[in-house]
Every structure is written in structure tokens, then in C-alpha cells.
Amino acid sequence: MASERKTDQVSxxxxxxxxxxxxxxxxxxxxxFKGIFIARHAKAVARLHDVVVLHVIxxxxxxxxxxxxxxxEEDGLRVVRVFYRKDDLRNRITAQPAKLFRYLxxxxxxxxRIWRTFGRPDxxxxxxxxxxxxxxxxxxxxxxxxxxxxxxxxxxxxxDGSYDASPWYYKWSTQLVFRNADAVSAVSxxxxxxxxxxxxxxKPAFVVPNVIEIPEEPAHARKxxxxxxxxxxxxxxxxxxxxxxxxxxxxxxxxxxxxxxxxIVGDGEDKQRLEDSAQEMGLLGSHIFFxxxxxxxxxxxxxAKAHFYVSNSNFETFSVxxxxxxxxxxxxxxxxxxxxxxxxxxKVGIVVQKQNETRLIEGxxxxxxxxxxxxPAELQAYAKxxxxxxxxxxxxxxxxxxxxGRKLGL
Numbered sequence: 001m002a003s004e005r006k007t008d009q010v011s012x013x014x015x016x017x018x019x020x021x022x023x024x025x026x027x028x029x030x031x032x033f034k035g036i037f038i039a040r041h042a043k044a045v046a047r048l049h050d051v052v053v054l055h056v057i058x059x060x061x062x063x064x065x066x067x068x069x070x071x072x073e074e075d076g077l078r079v080v081r082v083f084y085r086k087d088d089l090r091n092r093i094t095a096q097p098a099k100l101f102r103y104l105x106x107x108x109x110x111x112x113r114i115w116r117t118f119g120r121p122d123x124x125x126x127x128x129x130x131x132x133x134x135x136x137x138x139x140x141x142x143x144x145x146x147x148x149x150x151x152x153x154x155x156x157x158x159x160d161g162s163y164d165a166s167p168w169y170y171k172w173s174t175q176l177v178f179r180n181a182d183a184v185s186a187v188s189x190x191x192x193x194x195x196x197x198x199x200x201x202x203k204p205a206f207v208v209p210n211v212i213e214i215p216e217e218p219a220h221a222r223k224x225x226x227x228x229x230x231x232x233x234x235x236x237x238x239x240x241x242x243x244x245x246x247x248x249x250x251x252x253x254x255x256x257x258x259x260x261x262x263x264i265v266g267d268g269e270d271k272q273r274l275e276d277s278a279q280e281m282g283l284l285g286s287h288i289f290f291x292x293x294x295x296x297x298x299x300x301x302x303x304a305k306a307h308f309y310v311s312n313s314n315f316e317t318f319s320v321x322x323x324x325x326x327x328x329x330x331x332x333x334x335x336x337x338x339x340x341x342x343x344x345x346x347k348v349g350i351v352v353q354k355q356n357e358t359r360l361i362e363g364x365x366x367x368x369x370x371x372x373x374x375x376p377a378e379l380q381a382y383a384k385x386x387x388x389x390x391x392x393x394x395x396x397x398x399x400x401x402x403x404x405g406r407k408l409g410l
Contacts, residue, residue: 017049017400020114020121020145022132026055028081029070033296037152037187037320038127040211043075044393045125049400051077052118056106058099059083067106069113080113082106100131107135121145123400126177128153130170133177146182146403150208152317156194157338159315160240163198175200182403185396187318188339204402208395209343210318212387213296218329218376219304226259228368231306231330233299233321236268239314242335242355243274246312247288249360251281253368260287260368262310265302267293303328307371310364313337314354327383329376333363343386348379 021042025035045051062068062085070081084102089095114121124136124147136147155162163171178184178200185206186192195201230250234241243264250262264274271290278284294302309325311334316322319340325332332349334340341351352363385391 017122017404018119019045019049019051019400020124021045021051021053021127022124022136023053023055023127024130024132025128026053026057026079026081028055028057028079029083030059030061035127036296037210037318039075040213040389041127041150041208041392041396042077044211044389045396046075046077047390047393048397050118052114052121053077053079054082054107054110054114055079056082056084056103056110058086058102060087063087066102067109069109071113071117078118080110082110103131104135123147123404125150125396126181129174129177131173133181134173137177137180140180147180148183148185148399148403149178149181150185150187151191151195152187154191154194154240154315154317154338156198156200157191157315157317158194158197159338178202183399185399188342190338190342191317204399206395206399208392208399209387210320210323211389211392212320212323212327212383214327214380214384214388215300215303218380219306220376223305223307225372228260228307228371229305230260230262230364231265231302231309231325232262232311233265233302233309233324234268234311234313236264236266236271236274238268238270238274240316242312242314243270244277245355245357245360246310247274247278247281247283249312249357249364250288251283252357252361253364254283254287258287262288263291263302263306264288265291265294265299299324300328303330306330308333308349308367310367311335311337311340312354312360316340323383323387326379327387329374329379331367331371331374331379333360333367335360345382348374348382 023038027036027039042051042053062083066085068083072079084106089098124145126133126136126149129149139145154160183204184201185208187210189207234243238244254260275290278288309330309332311322316337317339322332322340326348334344334351335354336351337354350363352359
């Protein structure tokens with residue numbers, strides 16, 4: 001488990017605030033599930049406060065106008081989306097500054113709408129530091145509105161390395177945004193530790209997990225003993241997720257037995273290569289099945305049939321799919337990849353060494369023999385205690401109270 005200094009304890013807020021969520025990613029037109037974890041955070045906060053979400057994003061299909069502003073009501077909160085045109089930005093040298101300008105101008109249009117229909121926010125909540133943090137910084141400088149950052153991305157970890165490889169102006173902007181934040185939270189101690197190593201966190205810091213939708217009933221304990229259905233849900237981008245390593249492990253496990261099936265849910269740039277690999281091993285359609293992208297509301301049937309869940313990732317900041325498996329009452333086998341090992345205890349599954357095929361095979365073989373020893377109702381209760389909407393909302397509530405209380409001298 002990733003080690004981390006003890007984070008500040010949060011307390012309850014004395015009042016209801018107007019909170020502006022600024023986010024780089026949010027479900028919507030063209031991306032129905034992208035950033036769904038941020039939407040769930042916003043919904044959790046909306047249980048206790050008035051929330052409006054501003055999402056400014058390019059739209060490759062937008063023609064004939066530079067910007068389009070769309071305002072909707074979703075899950076008890078207001079969402080203002082501003083789409084800006086980008087099909088005319090073909091020059092590599094000028095495209096990036098032009099996109100930044102359009103992002104900021106689109107943000108101005110969105111804020112004008114919010115100020116008219118929602119009013120001045122008491123608080124800004126940034127999700128993913130850039131580019132939304134730049135807007136939050138400007139609002140703090142010009143309007144005196146405090147802001148917090150919730151970081152989700154693995155860019156700052158040594159395993160990802162994206163932040164280290166970024167150009168100087170990106171790093172400068174990131175440091176500016178974090179330095180001026182009133183508080184910072186991350187979805188795991190693993191990610192928070194990475195932010196500290198990058199010297200980005202100097203203000204109060206907290207760990208607030210993602211929200212998981214908890215089903216009404218856990219998966220049924222009395223499943224057929226054979227075949228054993230193993231489930232993995234992953235973006236098929238094989239660098240961080242290492243689905244190729246899982247396929248190789250299954251190839252060795254099924255030698256001499258026909259009752260082990262791996263179901264892979266997800267899509268990505270490496271899907272065809274992974275299918276070809278399974279085909280070459282003689283496993284495709286017999287032991288390994290690719291189901292492609294499955295909408296969130298249809299995942300229930302896959303969890304219901306699975307005997308256990310496996311994640312063979314090289315690094316994860318949280319792993320929503322692993323937490324969702326536990327919430328459905330399914331035990332898990334995961335690698336020590338960062339975020340999920342913080343909540344996968346012996347009660348809900350086992351942790352094996354990453355990039356170690358022998359340990360992965362041992363872990364899967366153990367679960368094949370022992371999956372029925374895990375109580376689905378107990379697994380669901382374990383997840384509900386940690387990842388339910390009300391609990392996460394209260395955690396953010398306490399952070400806001402600390403920041404606004406210090407600012408107002410309460």
C-alpha cells in the first residue's frame with residue numbers, strides 16, 4: 001500500500017454554498033461516458049450545495065459558428081457546456097495558442113450565462129488541474145473566489161511520466177494553478193504522494209475517493225461452479241493496463257482445462273492487436289472473449305455472471321472498475337499498481353506483484369479455487385461504506401467548510 005502522511009480531517013460545513021465545478025472532462029455530446037467519475041463527484045456535492053458545472057470543450061463537428069453554449073439540468077445540478085470550433089486550426093505552430101484563446105473565451109461566455117442564471121459562486125471546484133485551473137486562478141485574482149483542485153490523472157506519477165515530459169509552459173501553468181489553490185484533493189494516497197513529489201502540493205491536502213454506483217443487490221452467491229467466468233474491464237491501451245500480460249497468463253492457466261473463460265470488456269487502440277494475440281494462442285472464442293465497449297448501464301449483466309474480477313494494470317490512480325466489482329459482490333485479483341491496493345483488503349480480494357506473470361497466475365488460480373468463500377453481501381457493504389455518494393459528498397463538504405471558514409474567519 002502506498003505510504004502517505006496523514007491527511008487533514010474534514011468537518012461538516014455550516015451552510016449551503018454555490019459551487020462552480022470547472023472540469024476538463026465531463027460526459028456529454030460526443031463523449032457520453034468520458035469523465036463520468038467527475039459527474040459523480042458533482043452529483044455528490046449537489047446533495048448538500050447548489051452546483052453548476054462549466055465544461056468548455058472543442059467540437060470537431062461544429063461549423064459556421066465559433067462557439068455554441070448549451071445549458072441543461074442533469075441529476076439535480078445545472079450543466080453549462082460551451083463548444084468551440086477547431087476544424088480550422090490546422091497550423092501546428094498556432095493551433096495550441098488558438099485553442100487556449102478559444103477555451104478562455106468560451107469560458108467567458110459560459111461564465112456570463114452562469115452569472116445570469118445561477119449567480120456568483122462562493123467556491124470553485126477544479127477537476128483536473130489544466131486547463132480549468134487557469135480559469136479558477138483568474139477568478140480568484142479578479143473576483144476573490146477561492147478554489148480547490150481535485151486531481152484524477154496519472155500524469156504526475158513516475159510510471160506515467162507525462163508531466164515530466166511536458167513542455168516548460170505546461171509545467172509553469174500547472175505550478176501556478178496548484179500554488180494558488182486553497183486546498184488540493186486526490187482520489188488516492190498514491191496520486192497525492194506523486195503530487196507532493198512533484199512539489200505541487202503545499203496547501204491542505206485530502207484524499208477523496210471516486211463515487212461508485214452501488215447496485216440494490218449484490219451478485220448472487222450461488223453461481224454454477226463451471227465454467228469459471230473471469231471479468232476485466234479496461235481501456236485497451238496496453239501500456240498502462242497490461243491486458244496482453246493477462247491474456248498470456250490465461251493461456252498458461254487453461255492448459256489441460258476447459259472451464260476457465262476470460263471476458264474482456266472495453267475498447268481502445270490496441271484491441272485488434274490483443275485479439276490477434278488471443279487468436280494466435282488458440283484462445284479467441286474458446287477461452288477469451290472480447291465484448292468491446294459496453295455502456296455503463298449494461299455492465300450489470302457482466303458483473304452478475306462473473307465469478308471474480310482481475311486487473312493486471314501497471315499503474316492506476318484509483319480503478320473505478322475494481323471498486324465497482326467489489327460493489328457488485330465480486331472478489332478481485334489486482335496488481336500492486338497504486339490506487340486500488342489502498343482499498344483492496346483480504347476481505348475483498350488479493351494483491352499480486354505487477355509485471356510478474358508467475359504471481360499473477362498464482363493469484364488467479366487461487367481465486368478459481370476460493371471465489372465462493374467471499375460473501376457477496378459483505379463485499380457490497382464494504383464498498384458502500386467507502387464509495388457511496390453521501391459519504392463522498394460529506395468529505396467535500398468538510399473541505400469547503402475548512403477553506404471558507406478560514407477565509408471568513410469562522
